[in-house]
Every structure is written in C-alpha cells, then in structure tokens.
Amino acid sequence: METTRKLIRKQSVEKLYNALTSNRQVYAPVVAADKQIEYRYNPGFAEVTFGHIRSTLSVKNVVFPKVENLFFYTNARSESTITDIDMSRIPEVVLWGAHPCDNAAFDTLRSIFCWDIKDEFFSKRLEKLAVIGLSCHLSDEYCFCTSVGLSPDSKKGSDILLSLLKNGDYHADILTEKGNEIVKSAADLFETVSDEKEVITEVKQKFSHEQVTSKLSAAFEHPFWVENSLRCIGCGACAYVCPTCACFDIQDETRGKNGKRYRSWDSCGFGLFTLHTSGHNPREVQSQRWRQRIMHKFSYMPERNESLGCVGCGRCSSGCPVDMNIAEQLEALQNI
Amino acid sequence: MDNLVKRAKELLENKTVQVVIGYEAGPTGVIRPAFITDPEKAGKLIYNDKCDQNLAVYLTKKEVKNFGKMAIVATLPVMRSIMMLISEQQLFAESIVVLGISADGNLLDIADINIMQGYIEKSDLSNPEKYKALLAELNKLNPEEKFAYWQKELSKCIKCYACRQACPMCYCTRCTVEVNQPQWIPVQANTHGNMEWHILRAMHLAGRCISCGECGRACPVGIPCHLLTMQLTDQVYTYFKVYAGTSDKMNSVLSTFEPNDKESFII
Amino acid sequence: MSDFEPKVVAFVCNWCTYAGADLTGTSRIKYASNVKIIRFPCTGRIDFMLLLKAFANGADGIIVSGCHPNDCHYTSGNFHAKRRWIMFKELMDFMGIDMNRITFSWVSAAEGAKWADVVNATVTRIRELGPYVSYKEMVDKSVEEEVKNG
Numbered sequence: 001m002e003t004t005r006k007l008i009r010k011q012s013v014e015k016l017y018n019a020l021t022s023n024r025q026v027y028a029p030v031v032a033a034d035k036q037i038e039y040r041y042n043p044g045f046a047e048v049t050f051g052h053i054r055s056t057l058s059v060k061n062v063v064f065p066k067v068e069n070l071f072f073y074t075n076a077r078s079e080s081t082i083t084d085i086d087m088s089r090i091p092e093v094v095l096w097g098a099h100p101c102d103n104a105a106f107d108t109l110r111s112i113f114c115w116d117i118k119d120e121f122f123s124k125r126l127e128k129l130a131v132i133g134l135s136c137h138l139s140d141e142y143c144f145c146t147s148v149g150l151s152p153d154s155k156k157g158s159d160i161l162l163s164l165l166k167n168g169d170y171h172a173d174i175l176t177e178k179g180n181e182i183v184k185s186a187a188d189l190f191e192t193v194s195d196e197k198e199v200i201t202e203v204k205q206k207f208s209h210e211q212v213t214s215k216l217s218a219a220f221e222h223p224f225w226v227e228n229s230l231r232c233i234g235c236g237a238c239a240y241v242c243p244t245c246a247c248f249d250i251q252d253e254t255r256g257k258n259g260k261r262y263r264s265w266d267s268c269g270f271g272l273f274t275l276h277t278s279g280h281n282p283r284e285v286q287s288q289r290w291r292q293r294i295m296h297k298f299s300y301m302p303e304r305n306e307s308l309g310c311v312g313c314g315r316c317s318s319g320c321p322v323d324m325n326i327a328e329q330l331e332a333l334q335n336i
Numbered sequence: 337m338d339n340l341v342k343r344a345k346e347l348l349e350n351k352t353v354q355v356v357i358g359y360e361a362g363p364t365g366v367i368r369p370a371f372i373t374d375p376e377k378a379g380k381l382i383y384n385d386k387c388d389q390n391l392a393v394y395l396t397k398k399e400v401k402n403f404g405k406m407a408i409v410a411t412l413p414v415m416r417s418i419m420m421l422i423s424e425q426q427l428f429a430e431s432i433v434v435l436g437i438s439a440d441g442n443l444l445d446i447a448d449i450n451i452m453q454g455y456i457e458k459s460d461l462s463n464p465e466k467y468k469a470l471l472a473e474l475n476k477l478n479p480e481e482k483f484a485y486w487q488k489e490l491s492k493c494i495k496c497y498a499c500r501q502a503c504p505m506c507y508c509t510r511c512t513v514e515v516n517q518p519q520w521i522p523v524q525a526n527t528h529g530n531m532e533w534h535i536l537r538a539m540h541l542a543g544r545c546i547s548c549g550e551c552g553r554a555c556p557v558g559i560p561c562h563l564l565t566m567q568l569t570d571q572v573y574t575y576f577k578v579y580a581g582t583s584d585k586m587n588s589v590l591s592t593f594e595p596n597d598k599e600s601f602i603i
Numbered sequence: 604m605s606d607f608e609p610k611v612v613a614f615v616c617n618w619c620t621y622a623g624a625d626l627t628g629t630s631r632i633k634y635a636s637n638v639k640i641i642r643f644p645c646t647g648r649i650d651f652m653l654l655l656k657a658f659a660n661g662a663d664g665i666i667v668s669g670c671h672p673n674d675c676h677y678t679s680g681n682f683h684a685k686r687r688w689i690m691f692k693e694l695m696d697f698m699g700i701d702m703n704r705i706t707f708s709w710v711s712a713a714e715g716a717k718w719a720d721v722v723n724a725t726v727t728r729i730r731e732l733g734p735y736v737s738y739k740e741m742v743d744k745s746v747e748e749e750v751k752n753g
Contacts, residue, residue: 034558038492056557057494066494067524067748141364230400231369233393235498237556251516251523255660264524267496272514285399321502321554322389323368474697480737482699487741491748520652526745532655535694539651542690564694571693576686590690593682595672599689602707603721 003155003175005193010168012189017045019186020094027062028096029055050097050164053138054313058243059098063125064109066240070121070250070261090124094182097134101145101313103157105243106131111305112246130178133158139201142314144327146205150311153200165196206327209298209308211334216299220291224336228329229290231322236267238293238316238324244309247273268292294329339443340409341378343435347407348375353433354404357394359387369394373403383409383437390550392417392504396426407433412459413548415452416581417504420544422449423586426507449584461579463547463566471563471570486531492557493530495523499537499561502554505544512536538564543572543589546581575599609663609729611638611722614649616669618676619711626715634719635726638666645669647680651691654705658738664704664729666721671709681709703728704735 008016020026021042030047032038037055072083095103106126113122136143136152145151155161159179162170172190174183183190239245249266252259266273269290274283283289297309310326317325344356358381360370367386371394372378392414394400410418415436421427429449436444436455446452463471477485497513500506513521513533521536522529537551538561545565552562572589573579575598580586615621621642627634643649646669654665667688675681688707695702706725710718 036558067526226399230371230394230397233498233501233554235501235554236496237498237554240494240496241556249523251519253519253522253524262524265494270497271509286397287399319556321498321556323362323364323366325362325364325366328363477699479696479699479701482697483737483741484699486698526748528659528742528745531698531741532652532659535655535698536652538694539687539691542694564697567697568690568694571690575689590686591683593679593686595682597682597685597689599685601692601702602685602688602709 003173006172006174006183006190007193008162008170008172008190010170013162013170014045016186016189017048017096019189020096020182024092024094026094026096027059029098048097050134051138053136053140053143054099054315054318056315056319057241058105058313058315059095059102060105060109060243060245062093062095062129063106063122064113064246064248064265065125067262067264068121068248070263072258072260075254075257075259085121087120087124090128092128093125093130095129095131097162098131099136099313100133100152100154100156100158100161101143101150101311102243103131103133104150104154105311105313106157108244108301108305108307108309108311109246111301111307112244115305130182131157131159132179132182133161135161135163135198136201136203137164137199139203140314140318142318142325142327143201143203143312144206144314145312146203147207147327147330148209148308148310148312152203153198163198163200165194165198167196169194169196171198203312207331207334209310209330212298212330213302213308215334215336216295219333219336220295222336224333225291226287228332229287229324232269232286232290232324233322234269234271234286234289235321236265236269237319237321238326239267239269240265241315241319243311243313243315244297268296290324294326294333298330340383340435340437341381343443344372344381344407345375345378347433348372348378352405353407355400356381356407356409356435357391357400358409358435359383359389359391371400371403381409383441385441387411388549388553390414390417390502390504390548392421393502393550395421395432395504396507401431405431405433407435409435409437410446411437412439412456413546413550414504415446415456416461416546417548419449419453419456419581419584419586420505420546421507422584424544424588429584453583456582461547461582462573463569464549467547467549467563467566470560471566474563475567487527489559490530490534491527492559493525493534494557495525495530495533496556498554498556499551499559502550503541504548504550505541505546506537512540534559534561534564537561538568541565542568543576543578544580545569607730607734609637609726609734610661611635611664611666611725611729612657612662613638613640613666613668613722614643614646614653614657615640615666615710616646616649616676616681617642617644619670619674619709620668620718622712623710623714623718626712627718628715630715632715632719634722637726637729638722645675645677645680646684647675647677649684651687654691658700658704658735659742661739663732663735664706664725666706666708666725668706668708668710668718668721671711674711700738701732701735703732 037052113119161173248263301309356372434446436446549562
C-alpha cells in the first residue's frame, strides 16, 4: 500500500485515543506508582505517557504472552478429551505509543514463529493487532537502534507512526491497510501535513552489525566469552524483557481430572534450559549460555531467518543487575 | 581506595590468590563486578557507596572457582554471606582471602575468619536503615491491605529468577522450582504462581538471609521481594535471638530447635 | 451465608493425632463432619506449601496437628515443625494471608475428646469467617490473567 502522511493536532490525539478505547482494547504505556513504565489495557488518556524512553518490559506479550494456554484436557478412566482454545476469544488490540524498536520486533518474532510451521497462536494475535507507533523524541545511553539497522523513526512494524512536531502536534504516517482503517474511522481528526519540523532524537551508532555477524562466525572458541560473562549471574531478566526473545517452555498442569497444556517464557540463560535427562548439559557454564545469547541474535538468526535478532532497545542492558551491557560487548566483538 | 588496589596487587603478585573479586566502573559509569587476575590491572578496582552488589554470589560459581584461590572485596553483608557459606559447607575458609571494607569505606585488616567474626559481632546486624521505614509501614497495614499490596507487587513478577540468582544463599544446583514431578511451584508467572514462589523463597531463606537486599536490587520489575526475607530476619531475631552469618559454625535456624522455643498459637 | 458449609482440611501426624482422631470415633464422640483428614508420617513432614495448595484448591480452613512436644515418634520432628510454623505464621501475617483460618494443635493418641474440640472450634470459627474468598479470588484472577494475557 502507498503510504501517506497526515497531520493530527495535539487535542485530536486524545479524541482518537478515546474513540479507539470506546470499542476495542488499547494497550498503552503509563507511568506506574513506582515510576516504572508499564503497558496497560485502556488506561485513561491522562495517564498515558508520551515521554517515556523505554518500558520496563517489552510489548511482545501482546503477541507472545508470558503464559499462553495451548489446549485443555480431561482425563476420565474410559476416555480422554481435548478441548482446543477458542481462537475467537483472542481480542482485537491496538498497541498505542510503542516505539519503533518494539514495533520492528514483531517482524523479528514473525521470522521465528513462522519460520517453517506457522504458529497459530502467534499469527492470530499478530493478525488482530494494530500498531500505532510513536517515533522517539527521547533516548538514553542504552539505546542502540541505529547500530542494528533501525532508527528512532523507522516505520517497520507500525501501522501508523506518530512523530512529535515542535508545536506539540503529530505527523501520522499511515503505513498499512490496518492503519488506513483506523484513520478512516476517525477521518475528521486527520488534516493535511504542515511544514512544522519533527522532533526526533539522535542515537549514535555504536557498532556495525554486519561486522559483528562476520566476526562471530569464527569466534566460537574465543576467550572473550569467559572474560566477559564472569559477572553474569544467570538470571533470565535479559531474555524476559527482550522484545525479540522467543524461547518458551511447554508444561502440563493438572488439577484432578482436568488439566491444560500451556507455554510460558523461558530463557537460554538458565542452566536448566539445556539440561538433558541423562544429567549431561551441553551448555554447562554461564559463558556458554551468554555466547549462545549473542550468537543466536547476531549470527544464527541472520544466517537462517535472514533477520537480526536484536532491535537495539537496550532493555537487557538497563535491566541487568550486573551491567552486562550488550552494546558494549558487541562493540568489542566487532574488533576481535 | 589506594590501599585496596595495593593489597590486591600484592596478593596477585605473590600468588597468594589467583583472582580478586571486586568492583569496577564500566564504560557507562555503572558499577559492576570485576574479576582481576593480572596484578597490572588491579588499578581498575574501586570502592564507593554505589558498590552495593553482594559479591559473595560469585564464590560458589564454577567459572570463578576455577581460577583457584579467591580474594573478595567484602562489605558487612558479604562477610556475613561468607560466614553462612562456610557454615553450610559451600566454601572452605582456606580458599578465600577477605578484603574487608568497613562501614565508612576503609580497608580492614582481616587476617582470618576469627577476626572477621569479631568484626561482624561488633556491627549492627539488624536490617539496614534504608529498608526499615518501608517494613514498618507495611507492618502497620491491616491484613486486607497487606494482601492487596503483595498481590499488586507480585503480579508484576515475570519469574526470571533474578532474585534467586543474585542471592549468595540460593546456591542450590537444582532449585525446587525446577522440579516438575510433582510440579511444586507453577511454572507460569501469574499472581498465584508468583505468590507461591515468593513465599517458598522467603521460607527457604528464613534464618539464612543476611539482609543485603540484593534480591530486591536485582529485580528487573522492581518488586520489593527483599522485604519478605527481611521481615523474617526480624522475626528470627525476635523469637530465637540469632542473626544469620555471625559465625562459621552456626546452625541454620530452621534445621535446629530448642525444646523450649516459645510460641502462643499452638493449642 | 447461612447455608455455608466450611471445607476444612486437616494435616495430621500418623502417630498421635491420627490415632487420637481414631479414638474420637471409637469413643462415639460426635464432631463436625466438615473436616477432611490427610495423614502424614510426622508434623515435620508437613510442608508449608501443602497448606497453600489446600487454600488454592478451595479449602476455607486448615488444621495442622501432631504429637505433643517430647512425644514425637521420631524424637524431634514436631520441634522442627514448631519452628517452621512460627516462621510461616509470621510470613503469612506479613503478607496478609489469614492465619485465623489455620489451627495448629498438639493432639495425642489419648486425646480423642480434644480432637473433637479442635475440629468443632475450627469449624465454628470458619463458619463465622465465611468462605476464604480473597485467596480464591486471587487464584481465579490468575487464571483470568492467563486467558487475557495482559
């Protein structure tokens, strides 16, 4: 579809938001009581933040929730029955105000979940999702989107991308048919483009991801991994806050005769992740797990999925309790 | 901290230890753990009031132990963790050198475990001042308010287990949550499953928690889970008059008993 | 709430309270039938997590009972249990989980009458407190969270 650009006034943004929340679920960022940025369904417009750099958790849970029920079962003595999930219960969601890095991550996730077999849960959720993105007018030292081929105003993954203008109005880039539908539903709020300047933050490029990828293929046995992961304590925080980490664990949970099978987030940083029943663990120590994390995102994925497994949001680094700064490590890796 | 750097350098040069575990400032200025093996690099070591991670967690880590004998920059909570680890037979006193740091940030001369014990016994072992206010505030709430507070906080948990991994006392190679026959704690991160996990964690640390607050600091979503274990630390002292990590020979509160333990609720 | 019948789960040790409850029966003492008894080798074996599982699965009240101090079949299981219950109670109080719904008691094999009293008192108290709605609501809400995945 041909993309178009329109203007939406500051006061019209609120009208658009209220129109959307009146008939569907809008998932929008708010500043919680403890100052953390979190996404909630249909918060009041006054609560919605437009000045956040990054939410604590990514927004991947709208398509890849932390727990996804796969089916329910009943075990009776004579027969067992399986009940599929009613896919029609998956709601239409509008993701509001997510930044370009988060939105680009939906493409990355698609390249994993729909690599060979199309994951129906993921696909359905993605199909029901419309994304109204917001270009970044703020950034901090953890941001590195420009190093992984994105930018504070990249359009990848968004259906509509809002960009703040100097006078407080917004430019709205209408990028897809889904976006167009939303605009059509509130056509009177959108006006012709002005020549006001957009406020877009600058994110300094820290490394070249092509160079990292090419270096990684020969760096499997490099002492770099041990040296730089000694301080890693092996929690799953980086993977759980990451917008592109897609590993999951499948579990059955039974109560009496009834039970369900679900999948929940998992992390390659855990020792248990690769532990075999025999007791053998191919990734026995933390350096091997850290290597796997970097390798997967910057070597295996470009090779197999033709997409980079990182969008440069910086959450893993800002959320890490021991300052395992991924951008810093990649910067070092491109020169080994 | 010239003394600290000098001492670390000495230890590495005369091969008393093979690695010094301390703090350094990363390129972004954030304080992080440092593992110094080369005496020439001892200058990287720093100590200031932002060095709040409990480094004792690395003493049981395989890749760090592989270096050989370890020296560790140790504030009071780290020293207490070391005591706990020795008393629970996770660490040999001979395998470490303690570079003690006093409350005002000076290098202490800690030649052996007895001297460390003396220092710990002289210190204030109750929960740190900065957590006491919130603990007191929570204790004033009525039960409904408390339950609502913890439900709200724990609903944020994503089960990344940073609280467990950051804790020097959570050294089990196989945690209860990783046992799935039966599935004791639900794998999924919902409020109920999270609550069960945090209750289990707090109970397993009752009488063992040394009040460093590391679990709360590590939590990426900001759950004050350290308050659970700290509340129990207070209660362990109230009932049994012991603080964890005061001796290398202490017994864990919940694996021992006194016949005359007092309670008032068993009929 | 007049038709509310409390569900009470009793975790008891094999050597004292279970035998005591047996004696209650053979002595023809009547007591509330709301209690479901689960037998354990020793109070020292009763994990605190089991109590939480009982609440999550619909119990309104819980009784934990075993041998009097110094009478443990395994010498010291009940002493260990006592320390654990002290800590557990303090933690539950701190988190706002209702400890009025849990009765801890020592009932020996000779105390058939005491067992009846313990059960009756607990059931009466739970009847006044009503069903444990807040814990159940949390469990149900958690299931809802999964469905909504928010």
